[in-house]
Structures are given as C-alpha cells and as structure tokens.
Amino acid sequence: MARKSWHLDRRTFLKGLGVTCMIPYMEAMGMGNTFNAFGAETKSTKRLCFVYFPNGAGLPEPDSPYYKKWSWFPMGEGKDYQFTNSLSPLASHREDLSILGGLSHPRSRRLLGHLAGDTWLTGGDLRGSQYNNNISVDQVVAQKFGQDTRYPYLALSTDGGVGYKSRVSTLSFDHSGKAIPSEHRHREIFERYFAPNGGATTASRRKSIQQEQKIVDIVLEDSKRLHRRLGRHDQIKMDEYLHSLNKVEEQVKRNERWLDIPMKDFSADHINLNTNATVDPEGYMRTTFDLMILGMQVDLTRVMTYMMAREDGLGLGESFPKLALGLKKGHHTISHDRTTGHWEEWGRYDQWLAKQFSYFLDRMKNTYDEYGSLLENTLVLYGSACSTTHNAVNYPLVLAGGSKMGMKHGSYQKFDDVPMSNLFVSMLHKLGIERESFSDSTGKLDTDIFG
Incomplete structure (x- = not known):
C-alpha cells in the first residue's frame, strides 16, 4: 500500500518544557498495518x-x-437470570459479561478466606507451614505480551507495596511465587508512566507541578502543531485523548487536595490508616480506572491488575463504607456482623463496588483504538477469593469483555466446585497463549462463553 502523504511515527510524543507526553495510535501512523x-x-x-x-x-x-x-449472585441461571440490587449497576453491561459461580482453588478451600486472597491469581499451596505460592496468571501473560509494549504490566492497588504473607496488598506474584509490589500514588503513576524517560521528574516539571501547570497545558503548542496536520478522524481522537488526560490530572489534583482535609471522628480499630484515607474513595478508585484506560489508549501495557482494597480490614478500604455510604461499620466488620440488617449494609457496599466496576467497563466500552472499543479486545475478571464470611469456595466472579476475541456473554453459570485455574487456562487460550495447564487446573473451563 502506498505511503500516506504525511506519516506519523508510532513513537511520537507531545513535548513541552520538562514534559514529554505519549499519544495514542493514530491513522496517520499506519500504512494499512499497525x-x-x-x-x-x-x-x-x-x-x-x-x-x-x-x-x-x-x-x-x-x-x-x-x-x-x-x-x-443473581436469581435464576443461564440467559434468563435476574440481577439483585447488589450487581444492579452492571445491568447496562449485561451482554458484555458473564457471572460465574462455584469456582475456587482446591488447595485454598480449607484456608481462612483472608489467606486465600494471596492465591486468587496463583492457585498456590499455602496449606502448610511453608508459603508455597507460585506465579500469578497475569505474569504468565506479561511474559508473553510484555515484549510488545513499553511496560510488561501494571500492578496497582489502593494501599501499595506488597503487604505481608496472608494479607498481601498486591495480586501479582513472580515466577518464584514472590509478591510483586503494587503502586497506588496517582501522581507518581501519572508522571512515571506517561513520560518516556522511565519516570525521572525533571526540575522544570517539578516546578510546573508546584505552579499547578497541567501536562495538557504545557504541551498545548505542540499538540496544536500536530493537530493541524492530522486528518479529521485523528483530530477527534487526539481531542478525546487530551480531554481524558486532562480529566485524570484534574482528579489527581483533587485527590491531593483532600489529603489536607481532616475526616470526621470514627473508630479506627483494626485499621492501618495513613493520610490517603482522607481521599474520597469513589474519586480515588475512578482515578485508578482512568489511569488504566489511559495506559490502554497509548498501549503502555496490555496486562493490568487492581486490588481495590486489602483483606481483613488492614488497609484503606476498611473505611470506604463509612466514607462513601455513611455506614457506621467498616467492610471487614460488616462481613462478620450478624445483627439485624447487616445483609443490607453488606449488599449496599457490594452494590457500591459494582458501581465502580461498571464505571470502568463503561469507560472501556466508550474508548476506542484502531481495533475497536477497548472492551471488545480486553478480558476483564472482577471478583474476590471467598464467599460469605470468608469461606474460600464459590468465589463471586464476573468475566467481561473480549467480544472481538470470540467471547459469548450474557449468562450466569454455576459450576460444582470446579478449579478456578480452569478458567485461567481458558482465558490464556483466548489470549493466544496455548498452555495445557496452570497451577492446579484439570483442563479448560467447561462452558460455551469462550465460543
């Protein structure tokens, strides 16, 4: 195919004083190929x-x-299931997701549910005195996909770091079963991953941050120069991307301002809080999701994990039901409560979490790259490592996305104590990674949702 009259290099950046900004794929970058x-x-x-x-x-x-x-879990099964209030925020995405029940990791079923959280993506064996965890499935994919992107993966959480054994604050584990630190400081993530210099913040950029100059404003002149040379479709795409970039930085600044605002008094027993607990939880989570969307738009990485909160009430998420819904108890406390009405409190918080996940799906569905919407080419698994009161069986799971990969969604399917690793094997195959097994799998998941 003939070269376009003007061709844009795939590795083009917008530049300003102390700032270089990645941009998403444009039609002007290709010549029939990507x-x-x-x-x-x-x-x-x-x-x-x-x-x-x-x-x-x-x-x-x-x-x-x-x-x-x-x-x-919904009422009914198959295509005719009915959402309860708990997952009702996902109703608009019904045809883009499957709800799965009855999956769990066999070696974790007799563990206290909090400890099982360490195995959600690994299926590792933590039953004895030895901590025999293994590689997480996201890292298997990162080893394959990482060669095509700037970074092999993003490991994100609300608390950051690794936590400690049995109460980790990350979902990702390396080939030896060692926890991989997660990141949670939005400003650091924003500055590090959307610049090509590996995260080094120049003196001029630090000064611009202090002066509250946003990246979009600093690269404005360069973006105008590029904008004039783009076709109409690319101009629209560039405008949308810069709007998203600006929106994320505005929320990062808003979250930072919250750090200086004291919270009302409440009991902090059993909670390991730091100053980030004063951040509006909905704004905080949505900023994380927005950063993930930006990462997809610029093809920063194709593998991401996000731990919304830690197990056992040991992190910032314990206070989210209080901050977001005005409840008097924290998440972990609610999950152990047996007083009248606790099911409604728990359900309202489940609903709030589903609302945040729905926001992520909506953003993915309405953000496009050269292959279609981000959701059409992404497999997204949402869930937990235990069911009610920390029984490590019947994991609550929602698998979404991947319609252009052949996924057939729209149903609620129940399984009879099937290894969750079977789901991972099917997901790996759908991603083009032909593995016969993962961890303690016994084969692929017996379902028609993978086409």
Missing part, C-alpha cells in the same frame, strides 16, 4: 485486566428476607 511501541508490526491487540475486592460478598440464605434483594 505497529507496537518499538515499530514491530502487530495483527491485533489483546489485553487482560483483573480487579479484586476483599472480604467476599454478601450471600444471605435462601430463606432470608434479604435473599432476593441483596444476594450478590
């Missing part, structure tokens, strides 16, 4: 995301008056 960040031709983009919430989900008994309203 290329990765290093100029190698690619045929399609497939991505993988995991989003985790701790402490299980509310599952009232069938004879409870709260069952039909606040059970996390």
Whole structure:
C-alpha cells in the first residue's frame, strides 16, 4: 500500500518544557498495518485486566428476607437470570459479561478466606507451614505480551507495596511465587508512566507541578502543531485523548487536595490508616480506572491488575463504607456482623463496588483504538477469593469483555466446585497463549462463553 502523504511515527510524543507526553495510535501512523511501541508490526491487540475486592460478598440464605434483594449472585441461571440490587449497576453491561459461580482453588478451600486472597491469581499451596505460592496468571501473560509494549504490566492497588504473607496488598506474584509490589500514588503513576524517560521528574516539571501547570497545558503548542496536520478522524481522537488526560490530572489534583482535609471522628480499630484515607474513595478508585484506560489508549501495557482494597480490614478500604455510604461499620466488620440488617449494609457496599466496576467497563466500552472499543479486545475478571464470611469456595466472579476475541456473554453459570485455574487456562487460550495447564487446573473451563 502506498505511503500516506504525511506519516506519523508510532513513537511520537507531545513535548513541552520538562514534559514529554505519549499519544495514542493514530491513522496517520499506519500504512494499512499497525505497529507496537518499538515499530514491530502487530495483527491485533489483546489485553487482560483483573480487579479484586476483599472480604467476599454478601450471600444471605435462601430463606432470608434479604435473599432476593441483596444476594450478590443473581436469581435464576443461564440467559434468563435476574440481577439483585447488589450487581444492579452492571445491568447496562449485561451482554458484555458473564457471572460465574462455584469456582475456587482446591488447595485454598480449607484456608481462612483472608489467606486465600494471596492465591486468587496463583492457585498456590499455602496449606502448610511453608508459603508455597507460585506465579500469578497475569505474569504468565506479561511474559508473553510484555515484549510488545513499553511496560510488561501494571500492578496497582489502593494501599501499595506488597503487604505481608496472608494479607498481601498486591495480586501479582513472580515466577518464584514472590509478591510483586503494587503502586497506588496517582501522581507518581501519572508522571512515571506517561513520560518516556522511565519516570525521572525533571526540575522544570517539578516546578510546573508546584505552579499547578497541567501536562495538557504545557504541551498545548505542540499538540496544536500536530493537530493541524492530522486528518479529521485523528483530530477527534487526539481531542478525546487530551480531554481524558486532562480529566485524570484534574482528579489527581483533587485527590491531593483532600489529603489536607481532616475526616470526621470514627473508630479506627483494626485499621492501618495513613493520610490517603482522607481521599474520597469513589474519586480515588475512578482515578485508578482512568489511569488504566489511559495506559490502554497509548498501549503502555496490555496486562493490568487492581486490588481495590486489602483483606481483613488492614488497609484503606476498611473505611470506604463509612466514607462513601455513611455506614457506621467498616467492610471487614460488616462481613462478620450478624445483627439485624447487616445483609443490607453488606449488599449496599457490594452494590457500591459494582458501581465502580461498571464505571470502568463503561469507560472501556466508550474508548476506542484502531481495533475497536477497548472492551471488545480486553478480558476483564472482577471478583474476590471467598464467599460469605470468608469461606474460600464459590468465589463471586464476573468475566467481561473480549467480544472481538470470540467471547459469548450474557449468562450466569454455576459450576460444582470446579478449579478456578480452569478458567485461567481458558482465558490464556483466548489470549493466544496455548498452555495445557496452570497451577492446579484439570483442563479448560467447561462452558460455551469462550465460543
């Protein structure tokens, strides 16, 4: 195919004083083919995301008056299931997701649920005195996909770091089963990953931050110069990307201002808080999701994990039900409570978490690259490592996305104590990674949702 009259290099950046900003794929970058960040031709983009919430989900008994309203799992099965209030925020994405019940890791079923959280993406064996964890499935994919992107993966969480054994603050584990530190400081993530210098903040950029100069404003002149040379479709795409970039930085600044605002008094027993606990939780989570969307837009990485909160009430997420919903108890406390009405409290928080996940799916569905919407080419798994009161069975799971990868969604499917690693094997195959097994799998997942 003939070269376009004007061709834009795939590794183009917008530049300003002390700032270089990555841009998404443009039609002007290709000549009938698409290329990765290093100029190698690619045929399609497939991505993988995991989003985790701790402490299980509310599952009232069938004879409870709260069952039909606040059970996390839907009523009915197959294509005709009905959402309860708990997952009702996902109703608009019904045809883009599958709800899965009955999956768990066999070696974790007798563990205290909090410890099982360490194995959600690994299926590792933590039953004895030895900590025999193994590589997480996201890292298997990162080893394969990482050669085509600037970074092999992003490991994100609300608390950052690794936590400690049995109460980790990351979902990712390396080939030896060692926890991989997660990141949570939005400003550092924003500055590090959307500049090509590996995260080094120049003196001029530090000064511009202090003067509250945003990246979009600093690269404005360069973006105008580029804008004039782009075709109409690319101009629209550039405008959308810069708007997203600006929106994320505005929220980062807003979150930073919250750090100096004291919270109302409340009991902090059993909570390991730091100053980030004063951040509005909905704004905080959505900023994380927005950063993930930006990372997909510029093909920063194709593998991401996000731990929304830690197990056992040991992190910032313990206070989220209080801050977001005005409840008097923290998440972990609610999950152990047995007083009248606790199912509704738990269900309302499950609903709030589902609302944040729905926001992520909506952003992915309405953000496009050269292959279609981001959601169409991304597998996203949302869930927890235990069910009610930390029983490490019947994991609450939602698998979304991947319609252009052949996924057939729209149903609620129940399994009978099937290894969750079977799901991972099927996901790996859908991503083009032909592995016969992962961890303690017994084969692929027996379902028609993978086409």
